[in-house]
Amino acid sequence: MKATCSLLFTCKTLVLYSFVLLMGHCKDTYDNTKPYADLQVPAFTETGANTFGCLVNGQAWANFGGEYQSQLGIGGIVYNKVKAGVTGDSAIVVIYMSARLTVSSNGTTTKDETMTLNIPDEGGNLNGVHLLNQFDGLFTYYSITKGTTYTSLKRNPFTVNILKDSIADIQGNLGSTIVSGKFNGMLYNHTQTDSLRIVGGVFDVIY
Secondary structure (H helix, E strand, O other): OHHHHHHHHHHHHHHHHHHHHHHHHHHHHOOOHHHHHOOOOOOOOOOOOOEEEEEEOOEEEEOEOEEEEEEOOEEEEEEOOOEEEEEEOOOOEEEEEEEEEEEEEOOEEEEEEEEEEEEEEOOOOOOEEEEEOOOOOEEEEEEOOOOEEEEOEOOEOEEEEEEEEEOOOOOOOOOOOEEEEEEEEEEEOOOOOOEEEEEEEEEEEEO
């Protein structure tokens, strides 16, 4: 009986140790450079598909990749999702959505960027064209790896066209809102000495 218990304990220990080693190996070898090379802007949809993408100076940018997260030595790759919700105070309500693109080569992050879209909700339906600048909405691009930020400016407002805003999710449950639309415009760095041209932008999120 003691020999059987000892054998079972040894087997469980080996399985756990193997799992920890596998997770650690995953962190060291995670590489999504090949899929990134084929990255494309997602198609426009109106179903709450959790998509966000555009062309940045002609190069495809989309919510893509993930990062290794662990707790007590056990973990794995957590893939990026578009985040959306409501923020602001009693005077101004803002609908926001944020997407992230991360590229890793053998466990080392080589590209880490976010895009965040903020749209003031002036009451009622969001459908229609919104012109974003520092005061009435904002579009921000941030490269974490480079430490650079580009935003929309009042002198050349960023255009967002909300094509769908409905109070229902893809299962038909009340209480969630699908917001989808298209966007394009220019973003500028802090000193306005450099810019990014954003075209063909699409998003389809639930908040």
